[in-house]
Amino acid sequence: MGLVLLIILGVIFVPLVLIIFWGVGGYNSLVTLRNRFKNAYAQIDVQLKRRYDLIPNLVETAKGYMKHERGTLEEVIAARNAASSANTRAAQNPGDASAIKEMGGAETALTGSLGRLFALAEAYPDLKANQEMTRLMEELTSTENKVAFARQAYNDSVMMYNTKRESVPTNFIANTFNFGPAEMFVIEKPEEKAAPKVQF
Numbered sequence: 001m002g003l004v005l006l007i008i009l010g011v012i013f014v015p016l017v018l019i020i021f022w023g024v025g026g027y028n029s030l031v032t033l034r035n036r037f038k039n040a041y042a043q044i045d046v047q048l049k050r051r052y053d054l055i056p057n058l059v060e061t062a063k064g065y066m067k068h069e070r071g072t073l074e075e076v077i078a079a080r081n082a083a084s085s086a087n088t089r090a091a092q093n094p095g096d097a098s099a100i101k102e103m104g105g106a107e108t109a110l111t112g113s114l115g116r117l118f119a120l121a122e123a124y125p126d127l128k129a130n131q132e133m134t135r136l137m138e139e140l141t142s143t144e145n146k147v148a149f150a151r152q153a154y155n156d157s158v159m160m161y162n163t164k165r166e167s168v169p170t171n172f173i174a175n176t177f178n179f180g181p182a183e184m185f186v187i188e189k190p191e192e193k194a195a196p197k198v199q200f
Contacts, residue, residue: 034182040157047150052083065124069117079109087103089103095182103185165179
């Protein structure tokens with residue numbers, strides 16, 4: 001009788017213990033991947049703050065030479081402020097998909113306004129020759145390259161997390177414990193959407 005009871009208990013409890021271990025392992029892997037993409041966003045945040053600090057200096061330097069381009073300069077500052085505000089919200093919770101999406105839109109607008117500023121600066125030879133302007137543009141370019149690398153690392157982490165949370169059987173744990181989807185950080189460039197012009 002004792003052996004039969006031991007076998008029955010083994011048949012009931014061994015699978016139960018295995019299911020518990022599987023559940024804990026799945027939960028912990030989701031937590032690890034979520035923390036990884038949040039940490040990756042923190043790296044983006046550092047670079048974006050550096051970028052936001054450079055832009056007012058760039059605009060101030062350009063202002064002395066581009067007196068007739070006041071609208072463009074104001075547009076750059078407004079876009080910078082909107083992007084900085086969106087970044088603050090996204091940095092508070094990188095798991096908030098709507099905050100990341102808003103951040104991508106604000107960064108797209110800022111990138112566009114900076115592109116217009118740089119295009120206009122080409123018409124001002126004295127501004128192009130200004131050492132401070134050259135230094136700031138080089139620093140901004142370097143910072144934007146760092147943002148691009150950090151964004152790629154973040155998007156890779158988001159992809160791993162989303163794949164894990166959507167895969168069977170981990171998706172049951174994700175749904176049970178509210179592991180929501182993470183949003184990729186995308187900055188759209190208008191020139192990438194434009195169809196190439198073919199001339200014969």
